[in-house]
Amino acid sequence: MTTASAPGKIILFGEHAVVSGTTAIGGAIDLRATVRVIDEPGRVLITTEDLALQGFSFDLTAGHIHSVQAAHATRYISAVLRELDARDMRVDIKSSLPLAAGLGSSACIVVATVAAVSRHQGHSLSKKEIAEVSHRLEKTVQNGLGSPMDTALATYGGYLQIARDITPLDLPPLSMIVGYTGMPHDTRREVEKVQNLRKRYPELVDPIFQAIGAISRRSIPLIKEGNAAETGELMNINHGLLASLGVSSREMEELVYAARGAGGALGAKLTGAGGGGCMIALPGSAGLEPLLVALRQARAAAFQVTVGCEGVRLEAER
Ligand code: PMV
Numbered sequence: 001m002t003t004a005s006a007p008g009k010i011i012l013f014g015e016h017a018v019v020s021g022t023t024a025i026g027g028a029i030d031l032r033a034t035v036r037v038i039d040e041p042g043r044v045l046i047t048t049e050d051l052a053l054q055g056f057s058f059d060l061t062a063g064h065i066h067s068v069q070a071a072h073a074t075r076y077i078s079a080v081l082r083e084l085d086a087r088d089m090r091v092d093i094k095s096s097l098p099l100a101a102g103l104g105s106s107a108c109i110v111v112a113t114v115a116a117v118s119r120h121q122g123h124s125l126s127k128k129e130i131a132e133v134s135h136r137l138e139k140t141v142q143n144g145l146g147s148p149m150d151t152a153l154a155t156y157g158g159y160l161q162i163a164r165d166i167t168p169l170d171l172p173p174l175s176m177i178v179g180y181t182g183m184p185h186d187t188r189r190e191v192e193k194v195q196n197l198r199k200r201y202p203e204l205v206d207p208i209f210q211a212i213g214a215i216s217r218r219s220i221p222l223i224k225e226g227n228a229a230e231t232g233e234l235m236n237i238n239h240g241l242l243a244s245l246g247v248s249s250r251e252m253e254e255l256v257y258a259a260r261g262a263g264g265a266l267g268a269k270l271t272g273a274g275g276g277g278c279m280i281a282l283p284g285s286a287g288l289e290p291l292l293v294a295l296r297q298a299r300a301a302a303f304q305v306t307v308g309c310e311g312v313r314l315e316a317e318r
Helices: 068-083 105-120 127-141 149-156 187-200 202-224 228-244 250-260 288-297
Strands: 002-013 024-039 044-048 056-059 089-095 159-162 166-169 174-180 267-271 278-282 301-307 313-315
Touching: 002 105, 002 149, 002 202, 002 228, 002 267, 002 278, 002 301, 024 105, 024 149, 024 202, 044 068, 068 089, 068 105, 068 127, 089 105, 105 127, 105 149, 105 313, 127 149, 149 159, 149 166, 159 202, 174 250, 174 288, 187 202, 202 228, 228 250, 228 267, 228 278, 250 267, 250 278, 250 288, 288 301
Parallel strands: 044 089
Antiparallel strands: 002 024, 002 313, 024 089, 024 159, 024 301, 044 056, 159 166, 174 278, 174 301, 267 278
């Protein structure tokens, strides 16, 4: 038996503008996908039992997919199993991340599966190899779409600065609240929307992108020195700029304002592509509890995360 786990992610600053080459900051979070590989002679079987993936069992050797949900999750996993020429094994997946919420759920499943299956086959892939294979596979399943950020964060963990290149950042862990609007988000649609706006109004959108990139860069020393007040302020400015690009929504604004108001957050912004998906909030002096309450009262699924967590790892056998 071989078990590996990999973390989900949030984008702290810089989404959308990063598509045009400015800086973004992402962080791995302590919600993980765990993949366990067990010998199963003559078959290749994928199972999952938890709520995030809504429980299914799928026999790749028999070739029937039972539900849309199963089809979605198995596309990623079976791409990995084909790539690694997996045989005679059962792959059990558990994930505590909501799907299609912008928290990198597919990337951490791919990365954990690559790590667990390759080790089970007796190979020792480096993190660089895991990140490369995983990015290529995720992109293939998503018809050529997908930045390397999610698979890189799931592999390396911590914080990454994404511009033309991906650079690790040495920053302390941050405690944040994630609020999920409950509306699945569609990254491709939101990216196209923003890029179309840019085509129509380059003289307006390019300076907004530049400002977003500047926010990302300014945030680095602030997070490093633990300056939560100014980090929060930058989150609020970043959110306003994203809203001006049309990627917020009424549901999202309600959560952002609930977090800043009753929740006492120092800052709140959408994270990822927007539309639906998630927002993040940095707790103020009253702590995490009022924020969780305020977001739940605003009908969000809200949970605490620690940002800057460890990347893919093999788990001890139990
Ligand atoms: O929706 P997510 O969390 O995968 O984030 C997308 C981030 C964008 O900047 C909007 C797109 C990208 O490829 O960087």
